[in-house]
Amino acid sequence: MIPAFADPAAPSRPLHVVSSDRLSAFLAECSEAEAAWLGATKFEASLGDVRLLPAPDGQVQAAVVGFGTAKSRKRTRFGVAKACVALPAGVWHLEGPLGVAEKTEAALGWLLAQYRFDYYRPEAKMPEAVTLKCPEGCDPALLAAMAEGEFLTRDLINTPASDLGPAELEATFLDLADRFVADATVIRGDDLLAQNFPMIHAVGRASPRAPRLLDMRWGEKGPLVTLVGKGVCFDTGGLNIKPSSGMSLMKKDMGGAATVMGLALMVMRLNLPIRLRVLVPAVENVISGNALKPKDILTSRKGLTVEVNDTDAEGRLVLADALAYACEEETDLVISMATLTGAARVAVGPDLAPYYTDDARAVAALESGAQAGFDPVWRMPFHDAYESVIEPGIADLDNAPGFGFAGSITAALFLRRFVDKPRYMHFDIYGHTPTEAPARPKGGAGQGARALLLALPAMLGL
Template structure:
């Protein structure tokens, strides 16, 4: 269950957020017994410290959390989340020290620190609850926390329980929650409905491939989100080695991200006509798996030479993007765990994205900083276009040479969007080690930034 704020009417413990620079002044305002207690506990205001002070009845009179120095805070994010697990059970209300400019992100971090993936084993819950400060938009922050929780749960669930039918069920549950409309094209119907590459990539699996199409809203700008839903990627006949296959349950991270973002949009009632497209497949090995050297014809009519069956994500996205573009929406955004090259370039914490739209870039970059949701722009570099043109077909799904892999993948996808503004995110979708508010495992990237950017971008 997603974490929510505590009832503001509940009895609460005053919580003071104290930076190292503020410590001396704050201590000067405290009674001697508090100063002595804090000194005995070694409280210096360093990031992540958490101390409670007793009252005369043996309860908790107040709590103090260290907020470090400005330099230390710049090295990370969600600093209250680092301290929240160290507090004893109780309801806490911030009494001083947290500036309004950072309150929403810090409070969101507290909620995210309570995330537990407990489907298969019992997890100890976060004991400390937080009352939202008056300055915080509770509905918005809880919607973002719930969207992130959905994304994490979907990514963390193994492919044994998160195949294409299960991803469809998750989308249907979300549609039901928000009174959205949903249709699904499955199996051989993909061929009759002209989604040949989605069918080709997923036909070797026991669980049939499908295209999930969800719509919500009837007024406002048209926004279409497209998420890669490869529920497990063996690499196909270009079989991955074991070390590379171990995390492939997360190869539907793009689908998980757009579903989480869709929840944020619908729960906060943004005035858009939202469409979510998810090609959901497994890239498996069997006698009818597609082969290196095959040439496929896409929904758009472009032919694609298959030079590596492990570059399958761009194939299923291509058919979905072509469908999205046929409506000429005001903005198309794709999200996918697409290339290892993106991870080599920027690591797991940054979300690389591609856009040639100055307005989109400005809105996103501003929102990413404000939301502590970092992104990094990479180029649709036109001089690399010949790298994805093999000669025998219109496009090559896996250019040789090893250069600029994430850029050539983005250029490939851009060929299928000709009528609408387009941005592509090549996310990792995985937190490799525990960090404040981001436990090891599946994680959303760029979705909070996008949620915040949509209002200025689409003039909502």
């Protein structure tokens, strides 16, 4: 499904957006019958509350959606999108004294709310289309690209590992490259060893579904941005096997790959003036006789040795080889995205995307992009004092130090050891919405992609 706005010339019905502090003024503007109806149905303009306004013949001629208070809007993104499931099919347009940012949030939320994942329910009835005209002052191309990229990310994360292993992720990756006339290459199986990607191979070799490194290049002019996404299509934990409770959501362990692919779609669809490279190490972390073992020592592509103290800390291993590869050429910005640590969830919960960087200009741009894209992020520190924690003594690095604290920070410090470029950002995302929210159904979710999309021009001086 490709989300889209309604034809601007199509007949439409008004959806009045009314905040709590403006309810009395709005009621005064209504007809006597409309005001009586809204009063009788106890409409208080709470965020997302909807009332249909009937015409004299009984048909719906308009609707009202509550915009709540400033406090409620801070607590809940995309509240106006609740109207999507309450309105009858047809074309609607927003009315009300909204600023451009408020219109943009409503319009983007409307598009995101159209998402359905019904692949495994072929008999499921699709709801009739409730479409919106893009409000004046908003950028329909930008919002549609954001929504389509998010839909790709959600689809990938939501698909179970039985139908989305390394080969299937590769197929989607190559389809994306074909669509936007990008160059793509794939290194598979034992060729990873032959071409010096030992840690990607070590993590994925136990699976009958061969590990691989996916590599896409797009664009001919402008600064080079390299995106690296963790593509662990399922994570059992390897020989340090997870309990069943820890394994139940591990189809989403390729959420970093899904998110960078969604971001790449946005960049290419909007034809941003950059050169883009996307690297995805795609593996399954499963168990067999040749599985990676605790206390194995691996020599990475960069030459650093890594003691494997936990085979369930495999994401940083595959990312490390890919990051080292990314830095073998001149690149202006390197960004890694991964569902990397439970520690990040403990720190900030599922709704925030924590990120690491030492680049002050990137921080300012990203914070602005996060606000404009309704895509919250939170800066975490590359805390140098913890560097010694990831040095086990027997090897250069430890993939799972027994420190007991700051697990997301030590993972980020581990990755930074493989990056030679000064402009580096790492996102430790969750990639999942645990409970239904406006415009965000329970299930797979992109995090940080919209913020990055809007931040890239300022980050790169475009």
